[in-house]
Amino acid sequence: MSARASLRLPWVEKYRPRRLADMVGNASAIREIVAWLKSWEKGIPEKRALLIYGPPGVGKTTLVHVLAREFGYELIEMNASDLRRAEDIRRIARAADIGSLFGSRGRIIFFDEVDGMSGTEDRGGLAEIMEVIKETRIPIILAANDPWDPRFRPLRDLCKMVRMDRPRPSDIVKLLRRICLAEGIKADPAALRVIAENAEGDIRSAINDLEAIAEGRKVITVDDVRHLAKRNRQHDAFATLKMLFSARRCDQAKAILSQSLLDYDMLLQWIHENLPYQYKDPEELAKAYEALSKADMYFGRIVKTQNWGLLSYALEMMTAGVAMARKRPYRFVKYQFPQRILLMAKTKEVRRLREEICRRIASKCHVSRKCANAEVLPFLRVIFEGNPKMAAGIAKWLDLSEDMIRFIVGDRRKAKEIVKYMRK
């Protein structure tokens, strides 16, 4: 690398870790991944593919590159900038010679940004990746931000799943300090702390922010980072809600729309979550919810008619309408993250199970999935709770897995009993 070029390289590239020791955070995840990779030396492991998932900027792609370098593998990479149709996947697999017993040693196939595969453009790609995994005799690594989409379910079954988390701000500060040192910059630790906090565990954005601020400076003070634009969503939401609920005029309430970074859907969820905390008086609460209900109707009408002219009314009811419900003085409350979003994430697996059970009932009983849920499943629950033997028969007939049975009876012990009958 020439001196001129390296000078021009952004710091995220310049200081991209080259060795495992340079990685920030996620020590246990890295240990797990290294162990899996090493197990290939003893033969083909049970899971032939590794799916690394986690939020952006925590170092997933970097880690894979470092591993390859450290353990001497050649990396064959495909990412979202490549066409990834079935034939493209197959071509790469062939190039990597995945089936060869001897010659392929020393290669890894890396499918990055798996969740960025396009439904239309990359038709058949996902299915082909799974085929490749089933056949492979060399390690395959995949990376994704969100692997929980239902279409990845069969893929998840095939892969060893390892999660990488956001590193703590203190880890990021350490890294930033190291970069400053290398660049000959004097930085106030408090300023670095602000950058690190603001990045919310996204290492890459922390480095980018540092570089943008340091451009042309040799000293960085807290004052310099004051204007750092907030990517930070959570804190922004708190401030936004406070502004909204303390507003005394419609225009003040509406002003949050231009000042918040939350998108409208998200803002709606935040308001919905926190209404009962803010408004303890039933009258205020009912009035505020009336406004929110109206806002939602406008959103619904927008979706149905595609008439975006109605958006301003939706937003107004959601902000001014909610704020003007207040009759008493504003009081501070601790705002909550929308529990529904957490709940939806937490219950993803459960909901998937329910859906799958309904699908099986639907196909056996000639009913819709909705009908299966409303008309058949409740009776199944009674049977499964009360009669493990009959339950076992039905479970076999519907081809239910153990999790599904557990889901239906809602009790681990009873589920075990049913499974025992099934084996008989």
Add this chain to the structure above:
Amino acid sequence: MSEILWTEKYRPRKLDEIIDQEEVVARLKQFVRERNIPHLLFAGPPGTGKTTAALCLAYELYGDRWRDNVLELNASDERGIQTIRARVKEYARTVALGEVPFKLIILDEADNMTSDAQQALRRIMELYTATARFCLIANYPSKIIEPIQSRCAFFRFQPLKKEHVIERLRYIAQQEGVEVTEDGLEAIWEVSEGDMRRAINTLQAAAALGRVDADAVYRVVGRAKPKEVAEMLALALKGNFLEARRKLRELMINYGLSGVDIIKQVHREIMSPRSALKIPEDVKVELADLAGEIEFRMVEGADDEIQLSAFLAKLALIGRRLYKG
């Protein structure tokens, strides 16, 4: 006792085994004899044998090859008319196997389609009329658009007679070696509202618990519906909005209930004389009216949870007037 769902085990395999639809059966058998059918529209209440009749027709038309010649779709499962078009297209492309020169496409819950989707369906029906026949199944025939109705032979399924339902239940119980009492059968008839599928499901669930008497039946019915609805209403009326909303989320997320499902149950709970809520009559009416309003808003709106929360907030307000005023 056998261990698959009895609704399937005892589903008739022949047109002649279908209960209470003599006229329908006679006409369908004529079609079978002629090896030719027009497009069909089966209408009638749930659980009167519409889907069964369609399947029996298929068995008798195609014999062992029925699987190759029948496509079963459910309009409320398929995502929009595009998917239906695609599946029909792919399916109708290949020639029918066997002697009958057309395939059969059974489209259940066709009255759930929007009228735009039905217009598209009508064109699909026209397009593939040479190679396929459609059998549309609906609860409310008046929700099927006129141009489709006029292209179909219409079959109205009658509500089942009490004695025949009970006779069938008794036969199944006997086959399965289940003890049933008279009042048990009466109770099943009562709760199943003429819907044979629900009746058999109730029988099986009650049988799973032991002897089938009225008690057992009501027990099954009680357990089969989530108790959280009544709890949610009670909490809201008592002014505990946060807890009520938590229950609401449980119902929606854990039970996979839609907003309309919940409002229906709310309605039932409010108006039930057996409800533990002890709501005065005039407040009941107010609540029913409110439930109607909120349901309408859910149809117009985008987010059921927000609308139902607004409903709970109103409830809390009413509750205050009721209990403190």
Add this chain to the structure above:
Amino acid sequence: MSEILWTEKYRPRKLDEIIDQEEVVARLKQFVRERNIPHLLFAGPPGTGKTTAALCLAYELYGDRWRDNVLELNASDERGIQTIRARVKEYARTVALGEVPFKLIILDEADNMTSDAQQALRRIMELYTATARFCLIANYPSKIIEPIQSRCAFFRFQPLKKEHVIERLRYIAQQEGVEVTEDGLEAIWEVSEGDMRRAINTLQAAAALGRVDADAVYRVVGRAKPKEVAEMLALALKGNFLEARRKLRELMINYGLSGVDIIKQVHREIMSPRSALKIPEDVKVELADLAGEIEFRMVEGADDEIQLSAFLAKLALIGRRLYKG
């Protein structure tokens, strides 16, 4: 009983056979005598003989060659003005056969065209005016754009008289050897609302079930008997909400009625001077108001059962005020 549609079998073949449209017929016969017609616009309620008049005009103008000289289109069937343009173009290209120097193009349901399409139609009419005459048929003439209206001779068809419709039905029944009762004929008149086509179709459908009495008529049109609707309303007004709702379910299930069907019947019952319900006029007013609200919600897609329950709940409240207050 013959198999073909009676509406076709008994459709008048001569202008003179048309019922109740003396003025229209006189003017049309004048045109036939002159062997020349302008563009025509026939307007009036459904089933009053508009299409029949157009066809009779064609028979009398062209005699046996009418098939070669008449093109029948339906504006709501043909897919857009492009198709109409193409078909008219192809059709009008060839010369009229026989003595009359122009062809006749009958365009049914012309008021269903968008005003853009009508603008295009207007240009088509201008273009082919030398070789073709248009006969536009519409229920609502106000939905025909003025530039077309000003090019057409206008004919308004009157609603048919009850005695003439019944007379015609009785004639057909006699020809077909069908037994009809007086209340059956009354019921047909009731449900067909002056629409002859609907009346005859109803007669034929009811005849397929055997004797044509009121019961049979309400069965084939998928309506509840007015008496049953009145019963449900009476129950609700007496404050017996649960019974009223049970009755409602029964109506929906037994007759396969949708919510909008039911509310229409409720409306009819409320408004009927012959209703068995003795509701004071000022209560009728409230019910009519309510029915409008509920119907709108259901049209927007709200759930039938919830909305109708809300309706009955309100009724119970009104009833209480009425009878106890």
Add this chain to the structure above:
Amino acid sequence: MSEILWTEKYRPRKLDEIIDQEEVVARLKQFVRERNIPHLLFAGPPGTGKTTAALCLAYELYGDRWRDNVLELNASDERGIQTIRARVKEYARTVALGEVPFKLIILDEADNMTSDAQQALRRIMELYTATARFCLIANYPSKIIEPIQSRCAFFRFQPLKKEHVIERLRYIAQQEGVEVTEDGLEAIWEVSEGDMRRAINTLQAAAALGRVDADAVYRVVGRAKPKEVAEMLALALKGNFLEARRKLRELMINYGLSGVDIIKQVHREIMSPRSALKIPEDVKVELADLAGEIEFRMVEGADDEIQLSAFLAKLALIGRRLYKG
């Protein structure tokens, strides 16, 4: 009576013949004198002479050669901007014939173009500015994007004066040998709302029926006579709900009016200062509110009869409060 449309036959051929647009005409005549025009934007209500002015401008600019130098397009006719681009391109390629060094492209209903299409149009205008001038015609200038507005000289057309419209109608009637009554002319003015084209079309359509009096006018535009509508409203307000409803049905059937037609007329009657109904202003307020609600429901597809009944019912309730309370 001639066969061609009177709106064409009596369309002014010279700028000076245009009615009521003195300022516009003066500015346009200046352009003619200078033999140079900028791009033009004509805005104003329908039937105030915008297209006529564009054509007159063309006649006066190009004289006999106007056909070679003018391209008339209708933005809502031509299929999208692609067609416009193609046609303009082809047209503007050739040099203008005669003394004026540019051609004129008249683009009617320009406000019906999407803003994307207008963006494209803007580029076309730039591209051909040397050889062609555009005259855009719009009802709503606010729907023309700013970058186009900033390129055009803006002309606003004023609504026409009643006496001038009537004078013109009288002139045409005289030329055509049609008998018109005073109340006929009044009625035409009433229904055409300042739109000259509509006024003349209505005159022609009414003339086709014979003498042009108020009756004939309301008949051809498919409206009830204001007096009858007022009668119906009066009945309802007096609490005579059932009578009012009978009147309503009569209006709908006799005039072939749809529900929306009726409500529009009701609205007009309520608002008319000449109405025979002596409704206090605060009641008018309530009626206007109601009419809006009912009209919307019918637009959404609710049943005309049920909704209009609901409307009359509300009227009766208001009337009761008003006169008995």
Add this chain to the structure above:
Amino acid sequence: MSEILWTEKYRPRKLDEIIDQEEVVARLKQFVRERNIPHLLFAGPPGTGKTTAALCLAYELYGDRWRDNVLELNASDERGIQTIRARVKEYARTVALGEVPFKLIILDEADNMTSDAQQALRRIMELYTATARFCLIANYPSKIIEPIQSRCAFFRFQPLKKEHVIERLRYIAQQEGVEVTEDGLEAIWEVSEGDMRRAINTLQAAAALGRVDADAVYRVVGRAKPKEVAEMLALALKGNFLEARRKLRELMINYGLSGVDIIKQVHREIMSPRSALKIPEDVKVELADLAGEIEFRMVEGADDEIQLSAFLAKLALIGRRLYKG
């Protein structure tokens, strides 16, 4: 007055000429000095100089060779996933010409790109970082997927200050020899809502009419003067319904406004903190909701006049409650 668009003619060519974004400009100039930039994300309201800043950056970085080194793709260019994978990737891969070792790819309105396309972009940004830098421009940065946000230095553009916008407009007017009044400038500021591009376009459009005063400005944007709208609302709220309606018709006719135009202005006036109407804050919400309902109805096809009457009627009813109650 020149023919080309003033927004282009007066677009700043240097970073220093950009208005009101000192912080952004300071940092960008720093990049220019260092001849190095990170990937950039420019976010902020429309018309605050984002695109201008990106172009100025390009001019200053590359000087005369900017055309060789900059790829600009905006919303009207194809930017689907194929383009990103083919064209953008190809462009990013080839070496830059001149001293600066990388090219600049400007993606305007990046928040309108599909998330598929954005996904395809993220790794390109990393892989070709040695040869290309991206500048993404967005009104709503939250619509940029997180992995891309995290790859960019983030710049938020502030809304422009009134005095600076007006100063700029005055400068342009002077350059173009256009007469502007104080109230004209105020009006432009009012209607352009801080969007400089819109402000300049409005100035140019109004200048085409002659002197730029408030009248001219409101005329070209197709809006009534806020004062007049406020007058109408005040009349309605005072219960003077018929007068308010007269005013409404006047506004619609004089300004050529459609129903939706009017309701949008009414909405703006109601919510404006500077409105002369002095409506209590909680009533504002009620009125806004009403306006939304009415706009929805009109969008769905309901009649403008009936619906606006209904709106004024509601206003009168609210006013009655407010002022007399």
